[in-house]
Amino acid sequence: MTFVLxxxxxxxxxxxxxxxxxxxxxxxxxxxxxxxxxxxxxLFLCNHCMFVQHINSKLVELANEYQPLGMQFIAISSNDIKKFPQDDPFFMAQMAKYNKYPFPYLYDEYQDVALDYGAESNPDLFVFDGNLECVYTGRFDMTRPGIQPATGEDLYTALDAIMEGKEVSPNQYPSMGSSIAWKRGVSRNNIDMFF
Known part of the structure; x- marks a missing residue:
């Protein structure tokens, strides 16, 4: 497993x-x-990544707090399931039910959506305003597995700003997690990925 920003x-x-x-x-x-x-x-997530597992419960708590206020959360997995069978759609559904995801968990089989969004890590987060323009991208918070519990602080701050009608701070930090498991030959920035 490769870790990326x-x-x-x-x-x-x-x-x-x-x-x-x-x-x-x-x-x-x-x-x-x-x-x-x-x-x-x-959100780009997957089942097997320890970084995703680290934030899962806090992510569900956060989604349950903000979705009733009219916001929408959408999770997507783009991993190559030949490399990580535990990320298969069948197991995705089980993971969603186990964690009580209050949002859809979609499967990007051909990885086109991950490429369109420029997603690279699990997790990778993107927040769009009512016009679907990106106002936040990057990390859930500064925590790491096994170091301190997830807080969702960075995402909370961005969503609170939107709810208050304020501009989201442009001081944003990249997410860190396991690399999306690209299929052989998937082209990203004109570079073939052979993992």
């Missing part, structure tokens, strides 16, 4: 649309169907 989306960039299956409901959904008029949080 996220490259971070340019602030103001429009959220790329997508059409992906939800591993829990079995329905195919789009960003335009799921998005919020207040804020939409798109």
């Amino acid at each position: 996220s490259s971070m989306m340019e602030l103001g960039k429009k959220a790329p649309n997508f059409k992906l299956p939800d591993t829990v409901s079995g329905e195919v959904v789009t960003l335009s169907q799921l998005k919020s008029d207040i804020a939409t949080v798109v």
Whole structure:
């Protein structure tokens, strides 16, 4: 497993649309169907990563706090399941149910969505305003597995600013986690990834 820092989306960039299956409901959904008029949080996660496991309970708590206020959370896994069978959609659905995810957990089989978003790590976070323009990208918080408990501080701060009608601070930090497990030949920034 390789650990990477996220490259971070340019602030103001429009959220790329997508059409992906939800591993829990079995329905195919789009960003335009799921998005919020207040804020939409798109998270790239996977089952096996210790960084994702570290934030899971706090992420669920945070989503349960902000979704009733009109925000939308959407989780996506883009990992190559040949490399990590535990990230298979069947196990994604089990993970979502076990953790009581209050948001859809979508499977990006062809990794197009991860490429469109410039996602690199699990977890990798993107927050979009009501116009689907990026206002926050990067880490959940500064914690690391086995060091201190997850707080969600960075994401909390961004979402609170949106709720208060304030500008989200541009002082943002990259997320760190396990690299998205790219399929052989997937091209990223014109470089073939052979892992």
